[in-house]
Amino acid sequence: xxxxxxxxxxxxxxxxxxxxxxxxxxxxxxxxxxxxxxxxxxxxxxxxxxxxxxxxxxxxxxxxxxxxxxxxxxxxxxxxxxxxxxxxxxxxxxxxxxxxxxxxxxxxxxxxxxxxxxxxxxxxxxxxxxxxxxxxxxxxxxxxxxxxxxxxxxxxxxxxxxxxxxxxxxxxxxxxxxxxxxxxxxxxxxxxxxxxxxxxxxxxxxxxxxxxxxxxxxxxxx
Numbered sequence: 001x002x003x004x005x006x007x008x009x010x011x012x013x014x015x016x017x018x019x020x021x022x023x024x025x026x027x028x029x030x031x032x033x034x035x036x037x038x039x040x041x042x043x044x045x046x047x048x049x050x051x052x053x054x055x056x057x058x059x060x061x062x063x064x065x066x067x068x069x070x071x072x073x074x075x076x077x078x079x080x081x082x083x084x085x086x087x088x089x090x091x092x093x094x095x096x097x098x099x100x101x102x103x104x105x106x107x108x109x110x111x112x113x114x115x116x117x118x119x120x121x122x123x124x125x126x127x128x129x130x131x132x133x134x135x136x137x138x139x140x141x142x143x144x145x146x147x148x149x150x151x152x153x154x155x156x157x158x159x160x161x162x163x164x165x166x167x168x169x170x171x172x173x174x175x176x177x178x179x180x181x182x183x184x185x186x187x188x189x190x191x192x193x194x195x196x197x198x199x200x201x202x203x204x205x206x207x208x209x210x211x212x213x214x215x216x217x218x219x220x221x222x
Contacts, residue, residue: 088126088127088128088163089125089127089128090127090128090129091121091127091128091129091164091209091211092123092127093211094123095121095122095123095127096119096120096121096122096127096129096164096211097119097120097122097214098117098118098119098206098207098208098211098212098213098214099117099118099119099120099206099213099214099215099217100115100117100138100204100205100206100213100215100216100217101115101116101117101118101171101172101175101204101217102114102115102116102204102217102219103116103175104219105218105219105220106219106220106222107219107220107221107222108222109197109222112177112178112179112180113177113178113180113204113219113221114175114176114177114178115138115140115150115175115176115177115178115204115206116171116172116175116176117136117138117171117172117206117208117213118169118170118171118172119131119164119169119170119171119208120167120168120169120170121164121165121166121167121168122166122167123166124166125166126163126164126165126166127163127164128161128162128163128164129161129162129164129208129209130159130160130161130162130209131160131162131170131208131209132157132158132159132160132161133154133157133158134157134158134159135159135160135208135209135210136150136206136207136208137149137150137151137206137207138150138176138204138205138206139204139205139206139207140178140202140203140204141202141203141205141216142195142196142200142201142202142203147182147183147195147202148178148181148182148183148195149183150176152183152184152185152188153183153185153187153188179192180194180195180197180221181193181194181195182194182195195221196221197221197222198221198222199220199221199222200220200221201218201219201220202218202219202220202221203216203217203218203219204216204217204218204219
């Protein structure tokens with residue numbers, strides 16, 4: 001009885017088919033592995049391993065003063081502008097203007113100039129200032145010469161702290177009368193020399209609590 005046997009050295013065809021199937025499955029597995037290595041599941045298109053992707057910012061640690069580390073790294077803010085003086089604060093030079101005042105621009109022979117001062121608070125808040133005679137200095141000059149100063153023979157100077165309201169000029173209640181003589185601390189009890197007249201030009205400057213008048217007031221004596 002004869003049987004069909006494969007030729008010598010050859011295996012059945014089914015064996016070759018199984019081997020080809022196994023090789024094909026192995027190749028598919030290798031392809032899948034390569035895809036998983038180079039493309040992350042769930043990543044957006046083009047987001048491959050090794051590419052730089054923005055990570056979520058770590059929480060900032062608080063500093064000792066309660067500010068975050070991010071806040072501490074920020075540059076300091078610029079210096080704030082000067083605040084206006086609050087009510088009751090001393091007056092500042094940048095909010096006070098002092099004006100020298102005379103009752104006339106020209107004085108005839110024998111007329112004595114009356115000298116005074118006007119103070120204006122140009123700020124937005126009231127402030128306190130000494131406007132007493134102890135804080136006032138009136139000076140009369142002509143050219144480079146100082147002819148008269150109110151403090152040379154001042155008697156019983158007093159202090160007077162007052163509140164200066166914004167935008168409301170404050171003037172002397174009683175002007176100082178200048179007798180048209182040259183003053184000095186050495187002549188308070190004696191005769192004084194009359195100053196030149198005949199159309200001579202003089203300038204009045206006033207200082208109040210250390211704040212100087214921005215301009216002088218010119219007047220003529222005849």
